Amino acid sequence: MFFTRCKQIAAVTQGMRAFLRALVVSFAVCVCITKPAYAWPGIVTHVSDGDTVWVQPLQGGEAHKVRLLGIDAPEICQPWGPQSRAALHAALQGQVVEVRARTRDSYGRLLAQLTHQGNDVGAWMVGQGYAWSYSYKSNAGPYEALQQQAQTQHLGLFSDGRALQPRWFRKRFGSCHTPGS
Incomplete structure (x- = not known):
């Protein structure tokens, strides 16, 4: 027993x-x-356009091509594209950012939220009129309120009544082909 x-x-x-x-x-x-995301600090080594940068992790390794999540900046070959790229370059080139990566897009870029000195870079780009808040179907983008504010104040590309969202630009004219972007 x-x-x-x-x-x-x-x-x-x-x-x-x-x-x-x-x-x-x-x-x-x-x-x-x-x-939802993993975060790591890095240095911006290159700005391709108003919503794509290359970030070198501070701990070493290869630089990552990062697409800013939640915004859609003008294509580099469309009106306001160069200004959008220049604004992002002036703000981030050589600067330390925190990358909160979500996933990769169909082009292999990391989709991530970037913060610089505690500030959301995507929010800044939209709020200054250098990008649209990325919306999908009937869902307003994450920076919709900032976009409406920038539109009301006619900031940046929102001062141009002919400014065309990148998705419509690509549909009408195709995408810009820039080597090394």
Whole structure:
């Protein structure tokens, strides 16, 4: 009877260990899946256009091509494209930023929110009139209120009644092909 009871206790203990291992693994998987972004500091080494930069991680490694999440800046070959790129270049070239990467787009670029000195770079670009808040179908973009403010104040590209959102520009004229962007 004593040995039977010990075997039962051992079986329960073994079952509890297996359950706890499964619980720990499940928790780790949930944390990895639900974690929306990972953040790392880096230096902006190149600005391709008003919504794409190259960032060299401070801890070393190759520079990453990063597309600013939530904004759509004019193509470099369309009106306001050079001004948008120049504004982003002046603000970030050689500066330390924090990259909060979400995923990669179909071009292999990291889609990320950038902050510089605690300020959201995408919000600044839209608020200054250098980019549109990226909207999809009927969903307003994350910086819609800032865009409306910039439009009301006729800032940057919003001062030009002919300014064309990049998606419509690409649909009408195709994309700009710039080597090394």
